[in-house]
Amino acid sequence: MLGELGLGPDEEAVYRTMLAEGAGGVSGLREALGWSEERTRAALDRLAALSLVRPSPDGGPGRAVDPEVGLTSLLIDQEAEVLERQRQIRASRLAVTRMVADIRAHSGPTAEVHKLRSMDEIQSRIEHLADTCTAEIAAFVPGGGQSERHLEAARPLDRAAAGRGVRLRYVFLDSARNCPATRAYAQWLTECGGQVRTAPRLPSRMLIYDRVTAILPMDPAAADQGALVLHGTGAVAALMTLFDQTWQQSCPLGEAVAIRAGEDRPSPPEQAVLELLAEGMTDDAMARQLGVSVRTVRRITAELMLRLGARSRFEAGVLAHDKGWVQR
Numbered sequence: 001m002l003g004e005l006g007l008g009p010d011e012e013a014v015y016r017t018m019l020a021e022g023a024g025g026v027s028g029l030r031e032a033l034g035w036s037e038e039r040t041r042a043a044l045d046r047l048a049a050l051s052l053v054r055p056s057p058d059g060g061p062g063r064a065v066d067p068e069v070g071l072t073s074l075l076i077d078q079e080a081e082v083l084e085r086q087r088q089i090r091a092s093r094l095a096v097t098r099m100v101a102d103i104r105a106h107s108g109p110t111a112e113v114h115k116l117r118s119m120d121e122i123q124s125r126i127e128h129l130a131d132t133c134t135a136e137i138a139a140f141v142p143g144g145g146q147s148e149r150h151l152e153a154a155r156p157l158d159r160a161a162a163g164r165g166v167r168l169r170y171v172f173l174d175s176a177r178n179c180p181a182t183r184a185y186a187q188w189l190t191e192c193g194g195q196v197r198t199a200p201r202l203p204s205r206m207l208i209y210d211r212v213t214a215i216l217p218m219d220p221a222a223a224d225q226g227a228l229v230l231h232g233t234g235a236v237a238a239l240m241t242l243f244d245q246t247w248q249q250s251c252p253l254g255e256a257v258a259i260r261a262g263e264d265r266p267s268p269p270e271q272a273v274l275e276l277l278a279e280g281m282t283d284d285a286m287a288r289q290l291g292v293s294v295r296t297v298r299r300i301t302a303e304l305m306l307r308l309g310a311r312s313r314f315e316a317g318v319l320a321h322d323k324g325w326v327q328r
Contacts, residue, residue, distance in 0.1 A: 173291040203220075214236045
């Protein structure tokens with residue numbers, strides 16, 4: 001860690017030797033360390049430049065400065081450099097903000113719908129919106145367990161937003177509770193002040209910033225096809241209504257998800273499977289939508305058919321409709 005103060009391994013070794021054994025001359029240091037004279041003098045020159053060794057008038061190695069004085073002085077200098085760098089960054093950020101505002105003021109109104117074609121464009125826009133939002137970030141996070149790479153990329157954005165007092169509301173799939181990395185991330189998010197809930201089914205990945213800007217995929221089934229950015233349109237208000245409704249019906253992270261709801265009503269996971277069956281989805285498509293395995297989908301379907309007394313999926317759909325379990 002002393003390397004952060006400019007003290008390399010050679011300098012540290014010479015400094016420690018001088019403090020422990022005294023000056024002893026260059027020859028004494030060479031013997032103690034088993035080094036060449038050139039290497040020893042190079043380390044001494046560096047220590048002198050750092051004011052950790054006071055030069056000797058007779059050309060000797062000099063005197064080692066007390067570490068409490070010398071190292072503390074280096075630390076204070078480094079802290080001053082960090083503070084100055086932070087000041088420069090704040091000034092640069094202000095200049096960038098002013099430039100962007102000036103450019104936008106002279107470029108006419110922002111298009112209500114903007115297409116982002118590449119993943120780099122999408123990530124850059126997400127970073128910008130996360131950095132500039134002031135009130136709230138609302139997000140649907142489908143796909144079940146998230147990759148650790150994706151979660152680590154999101155951490156600094158969420159941490160910075162939460163630190164500014166931005167309200168974070170994220171809805172994951174119920175199946176994400178079974179992923180240790182995603183569960184740990186969700187717990188970390190709540191410790192930062194965010195709110196996390198889960199739902200058996202989500203319509204699409206979606207991010208809404210300050211209720212005026214939304215990002216969602218052009219094709220929910222193919223993230224690499226690009227994304228749409230919606231600005232202050234009626235569509236954003238409709239998406240926010242959808243989010244609020246889903247939020248109210250979802251389960252807070254600290255509560256257990258209902259697995260079975262009795263014979264009279266299906267549980268949330270069962271309800272989601274019934275709705276997807278009614279839409280004619282295959283087992284593979286349902287598994288992707290719910291973030292679970294195909295085996296889990298087939299097990300839930302079989303249990304539903306058994307409860308309904310159905311001999312086919314079609315008959316299960318008819319019986320579920322008759323019971324009022326699905327509305328179509």
